[in-house]
Amino acid sequence: MGILEVKGVGKRFGGLAALSDVTLSVEENSVHAIIGPNGAGKSTLLNCLVGKLIPDTGSVMFDGQSVLGRKPHEINQMGISRVFQTPEIFGDLTVLENIMIPCFAKRDGAFRMHAFEQFSHEKELIEKSEHILEDVNMADKKDMHAASMSRGDKRRLEMAMCLVQDPKLLLLDEPTAGMARADTNNTIDLLKEINEKRKITMAIIEHDMHVVFSLAQRITVLAQGTPLVEDTPDNIKGNAKVQEAYLGESQN
Amino acid sequence: MLGLNAKDAGLFLLVTIMVILAPLILNPFPEGSELAQFNAGYPDLMQRFVIFGIFAIGFNILFGLTGYLSFGHAAFLGVGSYAAIWMMKLLTLNVIPAIIMAVIFAGLFALLVGFVSLRRSGIYFSILTLAFAQMSYALAYSVLTPLTGGETGLQIKSTDSPLLSNLANGEIGRANLFGLEMGSSFEWGVGNWLFTFNAGYYIAGIVMLMAFYMSIRIFRSPFGMMLRAVKSNQQRMNYTGLNSKPYTLAAFVISGMYAGLAGGLLVAMDTQVGPERMFWTASGEVVLMSILGGVGTLIGPVLGAGMIKYMENIISKINDNILHQWFAFLPDGMEDFVVFLIHPFIGKGWHLTLGLVFMAVVIFLPGGLVEGGQRIGRLFRRKKRDGAVGDAAKTPAE
Incomplete structure (x- = not known):
């Protein structure tokens, strides 16, 4: 029994079946990658997990x-914390404030009318935030x-915003998209450390096979809205069906 | 001091001193001199400065922090005014209950309007609030005439006999604070100068300082930070485990209560109210005040309110005769020509001047008058450093 159990999930947009009968299970403390060609339904699946979409x-x-039926x-x-494909942060705020907001959400819940307390008096949360910024090498910023x-x-800031909440499950949507190779490797190291030291379960959508095979313990391959296979990285590498799915994409 | 950091405390102290000394500062020209018409230190106008300052401070909590642009805030000002005048007609001429009721009724009405309007954001939110305000105006103007006095509005009349005020038969009640009448003033003549210290102004001023203090506290609180988060990225906020709806609704109700407070104070000062107070131009005016002064800054809305009320009252007073006096030194033909040129911008044309000032500020100082002040401040500091490389560190707008 995994920490996240997806069973028979289907989602249609008009006449298009974006997802049909998706079943997968993410084990606690593991890194589970979801891969697949463009349009395979990876992002739709992710949106179904975080409440942005409701599956049919x-x-x-x-x-x-x-x-299901719960709000984000x-x-x-x-x-469940989510890292977006393009970083979603509070651009108008300072880096420290960006980290403080998830801290408040974790401590005080979805809404609290703390209008007469002072932000600068929250020593404990400030310390916690500064600590996490050190972990992602952003203390000076x-x-x-x-x-x-x-x-x-x-991206690192967004990651830190998720980590500071100590989530049970971290969802990552192409965390290395558009990164240079050196940055990608740094991110891989960071994610490995998060998984091993903090024991945070991760589900990751990724195109970059280098990232997938460096991190994942299990991989689900989606094609045209359905899971093709779910297996260990080594078995996926040699799987004929997977190769076909990807080659089929490149022929288009 | 008072739970504020040094910078905010300094600002608060400065505003306090300005409020206390306003009757002196705003009357720089001696009575009877040609420039005396630029004096703004008379009670009626000073009261408007601080009362519309409160209105704008409250509006800025919604617009400046959350970015939700309400185009119907005058409705709350009006509701507060009507609530206040009924308290004074029925219960007591003491202004405290009137002001409290104004805040409560405006808050309740804001809760209703906000609950519906906040289902949408952006332009749709603005239109919804505008619709609510215009409906309120129409109701006050005609449908609810028994309650609002219709077109003529409500005044305190000789037939009113509030429960707790012992008025002689036929006496017209006057607003007071435990016996201190709002209209009473102490006049101080020094040489040719005449300074008026008005009770109503100082009471409104104290209320404004309290409102300003609360706004600083809200800006610096975790709640204020959440409101800025709403403006910055609502999607991230929701995926961070925060429900943005109650935050925006709370901001909406708070700013509605500020508007009600301003409405109540207006009634406390002049004991009358009419439906035009809710008209959409009144809602637009508070938007202008915030933008002119500096959206999202602490002191900006107060400056903007002061600027607009000053122009409304002072520039509109200038007429052609006064212009002819000023330019009497020019040759005759030239004098007439200059007067002809300036004529559209004065008197009833003060809106034109305001429009030009507004355009200039929006184009050249997007941060409003506050940004202007900051630029001047930076200029001085750079000179002081005598060529030392300015770090040009962008300080967050105050």
Whole structure:
């Protein structure tokens, strides 16, 4: 029984079946990659997990509870954090404030009317935030305007915003898209460390096979909205069906 | 001090001193001199400065922090005014209950309007709030005449006999604070100068300082940070486990209560209210105030409110005769020509002047008057450093 159990999930957009009968299971403390050619339904699946979309059929159980019908903020409060394909951060705020907001969400819940407390008095949370910034090598940038940072820094910031909440499951949507090779390797190291030291389960959507095979313990291959295979990286490498799915894509 | 950091405390202290000394500062020209018409230190106008300052401070909590542009905030000002005048007609001429009721009613109405309008964002939100405000105006103007006095509005009349105020038969009640009448003033003549210290102004000023203080606290609180997060990236906020809806609704209600407070104070000062107070131009005016002063800054809305009210009252007073006096030193033909040129911008044409100033500010100082102040400040600091390389560190707008 995995921490995330997806069973028979289907989603149609008009006449197009974006997902049909997707079943997969993410084991606790593992890194599970979801790969597949463009248009395979990876992002749709991810959106079904975080409450952005509601699947037409099937069930999504997280930690023994259904996530279906819950709003994104409720799903986050259950322990699922998401990193987006293009970094979603609070651009108008400073880096430190960007980290503080998830801290407040974790401590105070989805809404609290703390209008007469002072932000600068939250020593404990500030310390926690500074600590996580050190972990992602951004301590020197804490007073920077988040929007003015490079794309790589924005990604690391978004990652830190998720990590500071100590999620049970971290969902990553192409965390290395558009990165230089050196940055990609840094990100791989960071994610490995997160998985091993913090024991955070990860589900990752990725195109870059180098990233997938460096990180994943299990891989699900999606093609045209259905899972083709779910197996270990070594077995996936030699799988004929997978090769066909990818070659088929390149012929188009 | 008061739980504020040094910078905010300094700002608050500065504003406090300005409010206290306003009757002196705003009356720089001696009575009877040609420039005396630029004096703004008379009670009626000073009261408007601080009251519309409150209105704009509250509006800025919504617009400046969350980015939701309400185009119907005058409705809350109006609801507050009507609530206040009924308190004074029925219960007591003391302004405190009137102001409290104004805040409560405006808050409740804002809760209703906000609950519906905040289902949409961007332009649709603005249109919804505008629709609500215009409906309120139409209701006050005609449908609810028994409650609002229709077109003529409500005044305190000799037939009103509030429960707790002992008025002689036929006496027209006057607004007071435990016996201190709003209209009472102390006049101080020094040489040719005449300074008026008005009770109503100082009471409104104290309320404005409290409102300003609360706004600083909100800006510096975790709640204020959440509101800025709403403006910055609502999607990220929701995926971070925060429900942005109650935050925006709370901001909407708070700013509605500020508007109600301003409405209540307006009634406390002049004991009358009409439906035009809710008209959409009144809602537009507070938007202009915020943008003119500096959206999302602490002091900006107050400056913007002061600027607009000053122009409305001072520039509109200037007429052709005054212009002819000013330019009397020019040859006759030239004098007439200059007066002809300036004529559209004065008197009833003050809106034209305001429009030009507004355009200039939006184009050249997108951060409003506050940005202008910051640029001047930076200029001085650079000179002081005597050529030392400016770090040009962008300080967040105050």
